[in-house]
Amino acid sequence: MRHMVMPWILVFASLFAAPERVTQKQVAQIESSNDVEMLERIASAHGSEDSENVSLGQSGKEHRTAAYIRLGTLGTAESLEAARRVESKLRATPMLPATVPLGIWPHPMWHFGDSKIEPLAKTRTADGTTYAIVHDNLLGDSNDLFLISSKSPENRNSWTRPILIPNRIYRGIYKPELTEGKPGHLVFTFVQGKPGGRNIMEGELAPPKKAPVLGKQTWDLSLQALRQDSDGDGWTDIEEERLGLNPQSKDTDGDGVPDGEDICPNYAPKTDEGSDEEVQILQKAVLAEYGLSRSRALLLVEPGAKRFQVWGYRGPILYLSNTKEWKANHPEGGIFVSWKITSRTNSEATVFLSDYEGPLAGSGSELHLHKFGREWFVTGTGTGFISLWSPSDPLKDVRTVCRPRCLLDFHDNS
Numbered sequence: 001m002r003h004m005v006m007p008w009i010l011v012f013a014s015l016f017a018a019p020e021r022v023t024q025k026q027v028a029q030i031e032s033s034n035d036v037e038m039l040e041r042i043a044s045a046h047g048s049e050d051s052e053n054v055s056l057g058q059s060g061k062e063h064r065t066a067a068y069i070r071l072g073t074l075g076t077a078e079s080l081e082a083a084r085r086v087e088s089k090l091r092a093t094p095m096l097p098a099t100v101p102l103g104i105w106p107h108p109m110w111h112f113g114d115s116k117i118e119p120l121a122k123t124r125t126a127d128g129t130t131y132a133i134v135h136d137n138l139l140g141d142s143n144d145l146f147l148i149s150s151k152s153p154e155n156r157n158s159w160t161r162p163i164l165i166p167n168r169i170y171r172g173i174y175k176p177e178l179t180e181g182k183p184g185h186l187v188f189t190f191v192q193g194k195p196g197g198r199n200i201m202e203g204e205l206a207p208p209k210k211a212p213v214l215g216k217q218t219w220d221l222s223l224q225a226l227r228q229d230s231d232g233d234g235w236t237d238i239e240e241e242r243l244g245l246n247p248q249s250k251d252t253d254g255d256g257v258p259d260g261e262d263i264c265p266n267y268a269p270k271t272d273e274g275s276d277e278e279v280q281i282l283q284k285a286v287l288a289e290y291g292l293s294r295s296r297a298l299l300l301v302e303p304g305a306k307r308f309q310v311w312g313y314r315g316p317i318l319y320l321s322n323t324k325e326w327k328a329n330h331p332e333g334g335i336f337v338s339w340k341i342t343s344r345t346n347s348e349a350t351v352f353l354s355d356y357e358g359p360l361a362g363s364g365s366e367l368h369l370h371k372f373g374r375e376w377f378v379t380g381t382g383t384g385f386i387s388l389w390s391p392s393d394p395l396k397d398v399r400t401v402c403r404p405r406c407l408l409d410f411h412d413n414s
Contacts, residue, residue, distance in 0.1 A: 026063070027062055027063065027066050030042065030063060030066040030067050030070055031066055031069075031070055033070060034074065036071065036074070036076075036078050036079045036082050037082075038067075039067040039068075039070050039071050039079070039082065040067070040071065040082040040083075040085060040086060042063050042064060042066075042067035043064050043065075043067040043068040043071065043082075043083075043086045043292065044064075044085075044086050044089050045060065045063070045064055046294065060106075060114075061106055061110065061114075061292060061293040061294065061295075062110060064292040064293075064294070065110070065288055065289070065292045065293075068083060068086055068288055068292055068378065069288060069367075069378050069379065069380060069381065071083040071086070071377075072369075072370065072377035072378050072379040073379045073380060075370070075372060075377075075379070080372060080375075080377060083377060087287065087312060090287065090291050090292070090311075090312035090313075091311050091312055093312075093314055094261075095234075095260065095261060095263060095296075095314060095315065095316065096161060096234040096235070096260045096261075097161055098160065098161065099157060099158060099159060099160055099161065100148075100159060100160075100161045100162060100296070101156050101157045101159065102117055102118070102119075102134075102148075102156045102159050103116060103117065103156055104116055104117070105117050105136055105138075105295070105296065106293050106294050106295045107293070107295055107297065108290045108293045108295035108297050108299065108313075108315075108335065108355075109293070109335070109355050109357070109363060110289075110293075110363070110365070111363045111386045112357075112361075115136060117134050117135075117136060118134070119132035119133060119134055119148075120132075120133050120134060120135055120145070120176045121133050121176040121177050121178035121188065121190075122153070122178055123178045123179050123180055123186070125180045125186075126180065128151060129149050129150070129151055130149065130150050130151070130153040131147060131148070131149045131178060131186055132147075132148050132149070132150075132153075132159070132178070133145050133146070133147060133148075133165070133176070133178055133188060134146050134148060134162060136162070137297065137333050138162065138164075138296055138297050138298065138315070139164055139239065139242050139243070139298050140242070140298045140300065140326075140330050140333050140334045140335070141330050141332060141333040141334075142332045142333040143168065143169050143170060143171070143332055143333070144164060144165075144333075145165045145167070145169060146162030146163060146164055146165060147162065147163050147165055147186075147221070147226055148160050148161070148162050148163075163226055163227065163236050163238075163239065164226075164236065164238050164239045164242060165221065165226065165238075166238045166241075166242075167219050169190075169192075169212075170192065170195040170212040171195045171196065172192065172193040172194055172195040172196060172212075173190045173191065173192050173193065173217075174190065174191050174193060175189075175190055175191045176188070176189070176190040177189045177190070181220060181221075184222065184223050184224055185220055185221060185222055185223065186220075186221040186223065187218065187219070187220060187221070188218070188219040188221055189216065189217065189218045189219075190216075190217055191215065191216050191217070192212050192213060192214050192215060192216075192217050193214065194214065195212060225238075226238065229247075230247045230248055231246070231247055231248055231249055231250045231259075232250060233249075233250040233251075233258045233259040233260040234258070234259070234260025234261070235247075235259055235260055240252075240259070243265065243266075243298070243316060243318060244266060244318065245259050245265055245266070252265055252266060253265060253266050253267055253268040254268055255267075255268035255269065255309075263309070263310045263311065263313050263315075263316060263317050264307075264308075264309055264310055264316075264317050264318075264319065265316060265318070266318055266319060267307055267308075267309065267319050269308070269309055273308055273309060276308075277376070278306065278341060278344075279306075279308040279309075280375075280376050281341060281344070281349045281351060281369055281376050282306060282308055282339055282341065282351060283308065283309075283310065283311060283312075284369060284376050284377065284378055285339065285351035285353060285367045285369065285378060286310055286312075286313070286339065286353070287310075287311070287312040287313070288367060288378040289353050289365060289367065290313055290337070291310075291311075291312035291313045291314075294314060295313075295314060295315060296314045296315040297315050297335060298315055298316050298317075298318065298334075298335065299313070299315065299316075299317045299318070299335055299337050300317075300318055300320055300323075300326060300334050300335060300336045300337065301317060301318065301319045301320060301336075301337055301338065302320060302323055302336055302337065302338040303320055303321055303322070303323060304338065305319075305337075305338045305339050305340065306339070306340070306341075307319050320336075323336065334357070335355060335356075335357055336355065336356040336357075337353065337354065337355045337356075338353070338354050338355075339351060339352070339353045339354075340352055342366075346371070347370060347371045348368070348369070348370060348371070349368070349369045349370075349371075349376065350366060350367070350368055350369070350382065351366070351367045351369065352364060352365070352366050353365050353366075353367070360387055361387065362386075362387040363384060363385060363386045363387065364384045364385045365381065365384040366381060366382030366383055366384055367380070367381055367382070368380040368381070368382060
């Protein structure tokens with residue numbers, strides 16, 4: 001059995017992998033197309049095909065965002081109505097579906113490749129159910145494992161949505177095995193090797209708070225405990241603890257939307273946001289930048305960014321009052337985002353969005369919007385940056401100045 005491959009390793013591989021089906025030439029063709037039907041079809045794609053897992057700036061999420069923006073750029077009655085249909089489809093996508101296909105689980109950020117999810121270990125129990133353990137950073141920690149199950153595992157679309165396993169792991173595990181234990185229990189065994197130093201793509205470079213116990217490890221996993229959902233809102237009690245939600249209340253923030261349907265479960269609008277044009281502008285920008293990625297990963301909004309009810313994203317979004325507190329509890333993971341309107345007139349607006357995943361893993365993007373009648377649409381992109389590593393000095397912050405969707409050249413801003 002090979003050593004477990006962590007997402008930050010996959011990122012390095014996917015950033016500069018040979019492109020498969022999606023190319024910058026194809027993105028450029030989308031950006032100049034007048035075919036509204038084709039643009040709508042591309043922007044509405046569900047985002048879980050294996051062809052998504054390609055190199056930097058060449059993934060399917062780039063296709064979708066480019067197509068959606070082009071609909072706004074055209075600015076015709078037909079193209080704007082198509083953009084509205086794309087938005088409606090995103091609004092209707094459940095955050096906690098019964099099943100999530102195995103295969104590509106998109107990263108929300110344009111400068112990250114997408115991970116291909118395969119079971120680390122699986123077993124078939126006496127009742128005919130196949131259980132599997134997968135590894136991803138859906139809920140803000142690079143070292144998270146999730147449990148999935150299926151009655152027909154050969155069908156990639158039949159697997160249940162991943163539920164969080166609370167047990168702590170470290171990089172460097174190998175020989176993972178999953179077996180059936182006593183009734184209602186699974187047994188997960190693996191060998192913990194030396195995890196080594198942190199990677200520059202991780203949230204912090206400091207060593208872990210606790211060193212792992214080396215050697216063979218055995219976990220007894222209670223299916224009832226893992227699936228426990230005391231308030232019936234769709235999130236398990238374990239997941240609600242991770243997200244800082246109330247497992248005894250379906251609606252933690254009291255805004256009338258159950259936590260399992262509420263993209264921003266710890267934010268309740270104080271007033272009707274429908275008449276707030278700043279909110280309308282930011283909602284469209286966030287949808288274009290993150291919603292069209294089709295990612296289900298947790299986003300953590302930095303203090304200072306305007307708060308509003310996000311729609312169209314597939315994962316949870318938490319507004320933080322103290323970033324340091326989250327990082328203290330989850331030093332190895334988290335996608336931190338921020339946004340602000342940098343300019344605005346009666347009919348034009350510019351929004352700058354930034355993200356941070358690690359010391360040398362972050363980006364900034366600029367989106368332009370235009371107001372057609374009473375409604376704002378994203379119509380273009382401006383300059384931005386991507387923070388990478390220097391081949392000669394891996395700890396030097398090298399920021400590449402670029403259009404948000406197109407890598408250009410290196411500029412050392414250190």
